[in-house]
Amino acid sequence: VPIKLGATAYVSHLSFRPVLLAYAVNGGRIMVTDDFSKVPAAIAQAMTQDHEFVAHNAEFDRAVFRKVFKSRKSEWIDTAAACRALSIPASLDSAAEFHGIGRKLDTGKALLKKLEKGETLEKAEQKALREYAMHDVRLLRWLHLHIGDPIGGPLWFIYRVHKLHL
Numbered sequence: 685v686p687i688k689l690g691a692t693a694y695v696s697h698l699s700f701r702p703v704l705l706a707y708a709v710n711g712g713r714i715m716v717t718d719d720f721s722k723v724p725a726a727i728a729q730a731m732t733q734d735h736e737f738v739a740h741n742a743e744f745d746r747a748v749f750r751k752v753f754k755s756r757k758s759e760w761i762d763t764a765a766a767c768r769a770l771s772i773p774a775s776l777d778s779a780a781e782f783h784g785i786g787r788k789l790d791t792g793k794a795l796l797k798k799l800e801k802g803e804t805l806e807k808a809e810q811k812a813l814r815e816y817a818m819h820d821v822r823l824l825r826w827l828h829l830h831i832g833d834p835i836g837g838p839l840w841f842i843y844r845v846h847k848l849h850l
Contacts, residue, residue, distance in 0.1 A: 691744040695751050702752055703799060706817035708825065714818045723753045731757050738828050740764045740776045740820075763824060766831045776823055785826040792816035 687694045694700065708714045709726050717724055723731070730737070731753070739745035742762035749755040767774040773781075777788040795813045798805060805813060 687744075691741075691747040695744070695747040700751070702748060704814065704817050706814070706821045708821050711825075714821045716814050716817055720752055723755075727753070731755050735759075736761050738763065738824065740824050740827070761828070763827050763831060767827075770831065776820060776827070779827055780823045783827060783830045785830065786823055788823065789816045789819050792820075 702720055704716055704718050706716045736759045738761045741764045742760035746760055749757060764774045767779045773779050780786050791812045795809055
């Protein structure tokens with residue numbers, strides 16, 4: 685199922701498997717996990733309390749959280765939608781560059797393509813993918829600060845990396 689058919693169809697496909705979840709709470713340390721057997725404690729706490737989550741293309745993140753963590757969390761701040769509303773570039777890379785806060789790392793796209801083909805990453809590539817995901821959280825955090833917080837309250841920054849065998 686191509687991602688262009690929509691996040692729900694993509695994530696609902698039987699072959700969909702998450703690979704990494706990178707996240708940060710407010711200005712805290714960026715965490716990365718590849719263990720999806722349980723919800724990370726900080727995220728579990730946020731899902732049971734009245735916290736908003738911040739994501740770029742939140743439709744996808746919401747669909748992943750519903751499938752992987754059985755979450756019905758509906759309060760998400762979508763920085764991609766905010767970019768479109770402000771008539772600025774909506775991709776994370778272009779929006780970050782537009783605001784002068786950096787660019788996405790070049791290494792990530794090639795590594796994601798390898799995973800999509802079902803290839804296994806070497807140890808160094810796994811480390812590079814983690815760095816790529818953490819860097820995206822940094823960009824998301826800064827982008828959200830540049831755009832502003834339309835809702836207020838604690839912020840949860842989410843980034844995801846996924847794997848789909850077609």
